[in-house]
Amino acid sequence: MLSYLGDWYKARFSDPQAITLLFILLGIGLLLYFAGGLLAPLLVALVLAFLLEWPVAQISRFGINRSVGASLILVLFIGLMVLIAFGLVPSLWRQGIALATDLPVMIDTGMQSLVSLSEKYPQYISIEQIDAMVIELKKLLDTQHLLDIGKQLLGYSASLLVLMVYVILVPLLVFFFLKDKEQLIKSSKRFFPNNRDLARKVWFEMDQQIFNYIRGKVIEIVIVGAVSYIFFAVMDLRYSALLGVLTGLSVLIPYVGATLVTLPIALVAFVQWGVSPEFGYVMIGYGIIQALDGNVLVPILFSDAVDLHPVLIIAAVLVFGGLWGVWGVFFAIPLASLVKAVINAWPDSQHAESEPIVKAD
Template sequence: MFSLLTSWYKERFSDPQAVTLVFILVAIALAIYFAGGLLAPLIVALVLAFLLEWPVAQMVKVGINRTTGASLVLVLFIGIMLLLTFGLVPSVWKQGVSLVSDLPSMLDKGLITIKGYVELYPQFMSTTQLDTMVSELKKLLDTQHIFDLGKQLIGYSASLLVLMVYAILVPLLVFFFLKDKDFLIKGSKRFIPTNRDLARKVWLEMNQQIFNYIRGKVIEIVIIGAVSYIFFAIMDLRYAALLGVLTGFSVLIPYVGATLVTLPIALVAFFQWGVSPEFGYLMLGYGIIQALDGNLLVPILFSDAVDLHPVFIIAAVLVFGGLWGVWGVFFAIPLASLVKAVINAWPQSAKVSEEKPNKEHTVS
């Protein structure tokens, strides 16, 4: 057994380029896993700088100084974020609080409607079974418990110190990453082994691909969220802004997100209209939006994305989401594509390299 492992190790890791690539990937993964909380502002700044590098590079091409270009892009980005924060977040927050406070009355209304159907079709469910299910549901959705949980979440996620750190440090870090990009890259190469050609090959393959994916995903979130909000508002659905935002962000989790966000939309529509033509029109329109997203928008935005099987995509969402939370879910597909690129670029063993020419010779 030991000799088998030794032989496998020599075949796969005899190339110094492969060892360097593994070293780089393991070092980055360990740093994010064990020090992700401490390095969160730095990681956020790196991601934002990566996204904002393209407009800065375009400005440099037309003759604008890199410092000036970085400043203009950063100011524009901060302006858009402030506009979204003070224009969208208060409305979404207000509707979220209203939804929580209206849950008891919505449940009572839904209970009356369901009881009517139970009385019409007692062969499927008895009134006693329905009362038992409703009592358990009310325990889970206890209003005071939800409010207490919300206060705890607000206390953890919106502390003044954390907000100050992100509001001050992240823009500064983004500015310096954009302004001094070449200097920082040159300085970081001192800590990387010289045998890094394979790592450079993988990075060049993934660089544009990751950027295209993130850009496409942001565009998809904006389009789906805006279209869903407009449709919900036209239908006069309650909590249209909140449900539109949830629908937009649901595209972050492939296949699973759309399924999860369908439940609150259907429940709100059912409690508002019951089983009626309006309920059917809403669910039909929502289904059309999801179908257009999956069959038209996604192929256009991600036409050059790496072809990954749905099983691998869902597995990547579960694994990387479990490791790094929201960021892991957001970057699940790029990380899965990175794994695939590493596997494709990995040096083949001598036996495999010899077998391929022999097979080709035999076939010819």
């Protein structure tokens, strides 16, 4: 057994390039895991700089100074964020408050409808099942639970000062990352070993894939959210803007997000129209949007960026989401692609076994 483990270790870890790649990945992973909270503004700025690098590079091709190009792109990006913050967020906030206020009435109306259905079709749903649902909902909406939610909201409000720091610090960091990109990369190389050719190969393979994925995901969120909002508004569904945004954001969590967002859409439509043709039209239209997203939009946007089995994607969402929360969910697929790229680039057994023999000769 020990000899087998020793042979396996020599076969997989005898290449110095592989050891370097392993230590780089472990170092970055440990840094993010233990110091991610402290370095959060820096990490957010790095992500934004990575996304904004492409337009800055395109502007630089026209002979515009990189500092000027970085300033222009950053101003346009900040202007877009301000427009969203003051144009879209207040409407979403009002609809969210209205939905939270109407939720108990909506649930009560839904329960009454379920009781009526139970009386008409007792073979499909019983009174005992409805009573069990009512008990669970009362637990969910009890006073203590609402107080806990209020405490959480107060905690988020207390972090307003931290948010202000982000508003000032992150744009400044993004500007310097964009303006001094080459200088910063050159300076950071001294912290990495010299024999990093394998790590460089993995990075070059992932660089374009990560950019394509993030760009495609942003486009997907905008398209799905806009189409869903237009459809809900045409159907005159209540809280159409909020539900449209939730539908757009649901694509961040593959396979699971669409299922979660279906529940509030179905609840709002059912309470608004009951069992009626309008309710059926809303659910059919929502299903068509999800089908077009999964079978048309996703293959077009991610044909070159994602080549992973659905089981691996769901596993990546669970693992990285558990480690890093929202950011982990958003970058779950790129991180899974990184793991796949490392496995593919790792020296095979024959190459690793022949390397020490060549050196020994």
